[in-house]
Amino acid sequence: MHSPQAAVLTFALLCKVAVAAPHLVIVNADVFTADPARPRAQAVAIEDGLFSAVGTNAEIRALAGPATRVIDAGGRLATPGLIEAHVHLGSVLPSPPLAMPGLHFPGPTAEQVLAAVAAAAKAPGDWISAWIGPIVARDQRNWRVALDAVAPDRPVLLRGFWGHTAIVNSAALKRIGIPEDVADPIGGQWGRDASGRLDGRADEGASSIPETRATPPEPAKLAVPFRDAAQRYARWGVTSIHLMNSGKSLQLTLDTLALANTPQKWTIYSWAPGAVPSIAGAWAGMDAAPKRLPQRVRIDGPKWMLDGTPIEQNALQREPYAGRPDWRGRSNHSDAQLREILQTALRRPEQMALHVVGSAETDRLFAMMESLAPAAAWKEKRVRVEHGDGILADTLAQAARLGVVVIQNPTHFPPAGAPRRPTDPHFLLKSLVSAGVPIALGSDGGSEEASPFLNIMLASTYAASPGEALSREQALLAYTAGAAYAERHERRKGRVMAGLAADLALLSQDILTVPSQALPATRSLLTLVDGDIVFEDPALSGTARLE
Numbered sequence: 001m002h003s004p005q006a007a008v009l010t011f012a013l014l015c016k017v018a019v020a021a022p023h024l025v026i027v028n029a030d031v032f033t034a035d036p037a038r039p040r041a042q043a044v045a046i047e048d049g050l051f052s053a054v055g056t057n058a059e060i061r062a063l064a065g066p067a068t069r070v071i072d073a074g075g076r077l078a079t080p081g082l083i084e085a086h087v088h089l090g091s092v093l094p095s096p097p098l099a100m101p102g103l104h105f106p107g108p109t110a111e112q113v114l115a116a117v118a119a120a121a122k123a124p125g126d127w128i129s130a131w132i133g134p135i136v137a138r139d140q141r142n143w144r145v146a147l148d149a150v151a152p153d154r155p156v157l158l159r160g161f162w163g164h165t166a167i168v169n170s171a172a173l174k175r176i177g178i179p180e181d182v183a184d185p186i187g188g189q190w191g192r193d194a195s196g197r198l199d200g201r202a203d204e205g206a207s208s209i210p211e212t213r214a215t216p217p218e219p220a221k222l223a224v225p226f227r228d229a230a231q232r233y234a235r236w237g238v239t240s241i242h243l244m245n246s247g248k249s250l251q252l253t254l255d256t257l258a259l260a261n262t263p264q265k266w267t268i269y270s271w272a273p274g275a276v277p278s279i280a281g282a283w284a285g286m287d288a289a290p291k292r293l294p295q296r297v298r299i300d301g302p303k304w305m306l307d308g309t310p311i312e313q314n315a316l317q318r319e320p321y322a323g324r325p326d327w328r329g330r331s332n333h334s335d336a337q338l339r340e341i342l343q344t345a346l347r348r349p350e351q352m353a354l355h356v357v358g359s360a361e362t363d364r365l366f367a368m369m370e371s372l373a374p375a376a377a378w379k380e381k382r383v384r385v386e387h388g389d390g391i392l393a394d395t396l397a398q399a400a401r402l403g404v405v406v407i408q409n410p411t412h413f414p415p416a417g418a419p420r421r422p423t424d425p426h427f428l429l430k431s432l433v434s435a436g437v438p439i440a441l442g443s444d445g446g447s448e449e450a451s452p453f454l455n456i457m458l459a460s461t462y463a464a465s466p467g468e469a470l471s472r473e474q475a476l477l478a479y480t481a482g483a484a485y486a487e488r489h490e491r492r493k494g495r496v497m498a499g500l501a502a503d504l505a506l507l508s509q510d511i512l513t514v515p516s517q518a519l520p521a522t523r524s525l526l527t528l529v530d531g532d533i534v535f536e537d538p539a540l541s542g543t544a545r546l547e
């Protein structure tokens, strides 16, 4: 006999069981969990966007209810969703770029660029644009004068493909409204000749000003490259993206992401250089951002560029650059400015990302951090050092003590046998891990992002410096749990663990065992973000079945 209360209780229990049954289970997988307590598993259950259970095939199958979809992974490797920890997207020049020989390295010569601009100037049209490489970027001639001679009436923009530098002529300066007495933006420089006249150079914080003023970007146009990139990322199993928001306002990027409606989780590292009237303004811009953000989008930062790069030779190094005995590069900020940046970061709740590449700029940063606050306070802050190329063997311990997280870009590594000079970047990798410095990996893609599996190949072979190569497992950890730590979300994602976001990639091949050269061909067959299938390869259907 059932009392009414017992019936209610039974109904409640039934509901509870029904609610608790996972909506999706994946069985017969080789799950690399990134969870040290259970490094490998066979199966996962997913409910309400989270992994609800991780275990053996038998344990997880037992949880399935009548409405549960069961996917048989066919024994393939499943990993936490990959996290691209450093990418730029949506750089646009004001006109289709002139074809340039030698890109990206060593790039066109000055003569090749001037000849191409002269030829373009003979045809009707408006802006003349081109991507340039290191040869032109390092050429110290007065480029404004040189470009005016071949294109006196047409605005010309030459842009370093890696950011950091741009070159314009007089017509371009006039078009974008840069007066002769323009003040340098925070963290940037307008180049001048000996007489004080602008020489056409726009470096660092000034370098993105010409392109953004020439063609104010529109969300509808920018949404196209964002959506394309997101699709490629979904096919690579990338479920989160750390976007370095270079050259764009926060609002523009938010509007673009709202339109693009991509499946990934985005952390936008808001960008200070060139865009803010004061150092405090970088944080004020974040405060002014709308509170309602597009789905799966969050804002963090800001990101500051503390120096340049070895490509244009503006990263501040301990040693002079080859062939320039009096030039070690330069800092983008005075001591007072750097101090204000660091002190503000200490007061604010947000994380901070710092592009710092030169060894001497890294020394300067670490010394100032130590002078301003105890190491424990910095460790709590988890300052991101983007690239980290200036951390040398003798500053590893300091980096670990200050708790900085290094985001390294294996696509920057030199090829095997490349001649090394003291000012060449050192790109420590395994030494960072051995010293206890947390790392994440990213492509540093600009107009084109790179496959995480290419980066995992480069990080785990490191042809130019095999002693610094990571193991495949270390590289994969950097792309998952390490990157989640790098954005302070390790309690939400980055590992396959009950209670964490169900972000997952089921891979086409076992990236822990295939030959290195096969790694870049890896694809995801099934990509989940918060338990939603955002990409499913038809090849998986052969092994997937409804039960």
Ligand SMILES: [Zn+2]
Binding pocket: 086, 087, 088, 244, 444
């Ligand atoms: Zn970058």
